[in-house]
Amino acid sequence: MYELIKGANVGLAALSESVDSVIVSLDWTSPTGEGDADVSVLLLDADGKVRSDADFYFYNNPVAPDGSVQLLGKTPTGGGNQDRISFDLTAIPDGVDRIVVAASRYDGAHFGELDDLRMTLADGSGEHLLRFAIEEAGPMSAFLFGEFYRRGGEWKLRAVGQGYESGLAGLATDFGVDIDDGTDDGTDGAAAAEVLEETADGERTQATAPARADDRGQPATGEGVPAPRQPEEAAAPRKPSARPRTARKKVTLPKAARKSLAENDSWKQARLFPVSALKSDRDREMRATSVLLSVMTQIPEFGRRLTAAFGAPAGRMETFTEVSLPHGDNPRRPDGVIRVERAGKLWTALVEAKTNGNPLRAEQVQAYMDLAARRGYEAVITLSNDVALEGSPLVDVRIDGRRKHKVALRHLSWAEVAHQAQLLIRHEGVGNMTHAWLLQELLHYLQHENSGCHGFQNMGSAWVPVRNGIDDETLCQGDPRALEVVESWERLIRQVCLRLGGELGQKVLPVQRSRRGTDPGARRMQGADRLCREGRLQAELRMEGTPGVLAITADLRTGRLRTSLEIPALEHGYPLTGAKRLVRRLAEAPADLHIETLVDGGAGGPRSTLERLRPEPADLLPKNGARITGFRLSLFKGMGGSRGNAESGFIRSVDEAVHRFYATIVAALDRPAPRRAPAAGRSAAE
CATH class of the missing domain: 2.60.60.30 (sav2460 like domains)
Incomplete structure (x- = not known):
């Protein structure tokens, strides 16, 4: 540089x-x-x-x-x-x-x-x-x-x-x-x-x-x-x-919550969007849709973030719920309608929402697509806990090519909604304190266990059979259930990126190692074949401002999760100096952190736990004097057994593993290394 x-x-x-x-x-x-x-x-x-x-x-x-x-x-x-x-x-x-x-x-x-x-x-x-x-x-x-x-x-x-x-x-x-x-x-x-x-x-x-x-x-x-x-x-x-005002007008909520005035912990704070009365999936869908659309209207920055990617212009937005639209003898009732006016022109989208694990129904979405085309609407937006995959729509619909007016089918996950709300109220700020409070109430509602808006939370029906097939070595390449698991894994990784990025206020994106232009379906088929051969699911995350990529490996044979990061060695200076500096920077990292030395030629270098290396950083140096190119830092965690997001679930264990690695390892590497006074008699080489 x-x-x-x-x-x-x-x-x-x-x-x-x-x-x-x-x-x-x-x-x-x-x-x-x-x-x-x-x-x-x-x-x-x-x-x-x-x-x-x-x-x-x-x-x-x-x-x-x-x-x-x-x-x-x-x-x-x-x-x-x-x-x-x-x-x-x-x-x-x-x-x-x-x-x-x-x-x-x-x-x-x-x-x-x-x-x-x-x-x-x-x-x-x-x-x-x-x-x-x-x-x-x-x-x-x-x-x-x-x-x-x-x-x-x-x-x-x-x-x-x-x-x-x-x-x-x-x-x-x-x-x-x-x-x-x-x-x-x-x-x-x-x-x-x-x-x-x-x-x-x-x-x-x-x-x-x-x-x-x-x-x-x-x-x-x-x-x-x-x-x-x-x-x-x-x-x-x-x-x-x-005149430009130099007084700040962006508002973010304080990270530390104020002390409660409640007499005891059993008292529950009054909320703008209550969830206690939600008894059925229909109630949850109606409440969640109405809450989201109303907040989008009241906070222009938030509404614009959610609709800009769908082709909506920047303009005056109005939203409606439980509307009735003529459709032959049986009127259609989409969950919501979004309308944006700009320069006398209207952009309109129908909204179909689902909560909990309820899937989107193809025939229902198809009917809304046809209705939108006849009425001149620009888009149909589906909203659910599922996460869309690149090149693989959640719902297959038929597009009538004879129609001049084309309708776009777009999907939004509840995890993406929560992600955008977190970015605004915790990192980027909104126009005033009332807007920040409204977003905080929306976020509290979405994250409540009774709202049904928890994001992707089920690895699917193929998860248990695939795990059993790997355990008893009966899973064969070409098994369609392996492809289902790989698709669920990709959805989970995309959601992990959203949650971590919302907390950190920076971009966290999955890394695709395939060549540019490779069909996503072909890439997933390769992942399914690898799962059948090796019994492992793998992914990489790139965090903005972080050296290297965070790798995640779920080994279904051993039942363990591995999160790791490769960092380069110092370009100049003595190898021992670099090893000591690394150990000092990881002073507050978990003692069970595994550190592996990477050397020229790809041959395995020394490896040990941080607990053993703290008194002897020189153990990281290769005995044969090979040039050190970097270090691989790894944490291991037991993998949840169930397919869902329960306490013992696989999805929860992946979330916890990624957040623990970032909080204890990546954040430590971002901080300046603690200064240490030179001991008497220490050589200049060290």
Whole structure:
């Protein structure tokens, strides 16, 4: 990776062939684990000013209409956060000469309190190209990390490393943005304070006189930052609503629940969406559909997330339940209807929902598809605990090719609904506290055992016969029941990705090792043959910001689950130094963690448990002096016997194994290694 120093610049074309779209990541850690900052982007003209206030992108204006700039949000990284920004450089308007990438803190905090400040750049393929590390930021509440600029028809990147004592408001004002700090709109001081304190954590930004400094605390100079804008005495006042507000308006709920005021634990908190009265599957389907559709209408961010992938436009949404639509002598009654209006045009979808283990019925979905086609609706959305597979629809329907109007059949799992709700209320934030509370109530409802919306929870009727066939070695290749188990396994892995990603606030995706363009059905047939031969189910998960992939193996012969991760060895330094550092980073990991040394040539290297390696890290070094390429970390767990999601179930055991591995191993690797004072007499080689 290319290392950039302060003031240096580099042409993007010299780093990669895929730099039309790039992603900039700003990283920091905090000794307390609580320090945070917010990124911002300014598009500047040749005079070093924004063309209008719309060229200022921050938490209250995160996306450019043309897609040229998009703030992607935060990803937790153990002791800190990573904030990412996506740039489509081909879409940057011609009038933009420079793009400034900055970050700011709030409530009197400054960047000198954070550690490991750095900016990294990745190309369109995701490959990391360069890094700029900030040695010392000083008492600055806003900081300029870098800037893109045009030279000779190509884009270059300069490492700036300069700070502002005046925070986000001062930084924005310096570049020509007319900001609204919440106190100049005709309200008194108390009212303004109430507006700023609307967020869950009380964050606020105060505008003060801009003062700039570099990362050593000295006044900033150089072409990286223009001179402060002088006040214009005769400038006409603008309407407050036209100014960007630097007061945060995104709300996330606090992670720690407030102490209950109940006299004892048997008291149950009053809920907006009660579940105690649900007695039948029909009641559960009606309640779940009505609750979901009403929340989608009230919280535009949430409704948009669930419908955008189905082709719905961004517009005014209305939802309806238990509607009656004419259909010959017997009117049809879908569970719900979604209608979105944009520019006088309507997009409409029928909704068919199922809860518990109830399957979608092909004849019912077919009838809704025909009805939607005749009425000019755009889609039929099925909603159930099942998880759709790539290239394999849950319900086979017949599409009449003679009809000009085509209707899309889309599926949404309850696990995906819960995943999107978690992302918004716990990581990305919504518009106000009421919206956050509504999403929390929805999530509580979906996760309640009586709601029937628990997600994929049954490996199917083929699970027990296949396990028995593997035990007594009677399962033959080509057995259709093996294919059913492989499909259920893929559904389970997709759901595990959704649950883990919702908790972490980052993307967790299954990895497919087959060649691009390979038919998914053929890939599953290969997995079924492997299951018959080896008795094992295998999957890999890629977690954003994590080195390597998390591998999961369910060995049906031994009844054990194995979760593992391969990490690379240090490129430089002594092998013993790398072994000791690894053991120190795993100081809080389970003692039964297995560590295997990977060496050149693929031959098996030393392996042992963490408990035995803590006093003797040198046991990880190959006796023959082979070059170490990495280490494989593995945890083992007994596999549940039943096919369902009961306490002893297989699905629950897979969920627990993945979450335990992430919490105890992956999270430990993300944290900086604990520092250890050198012992007297220790050699430099160690």
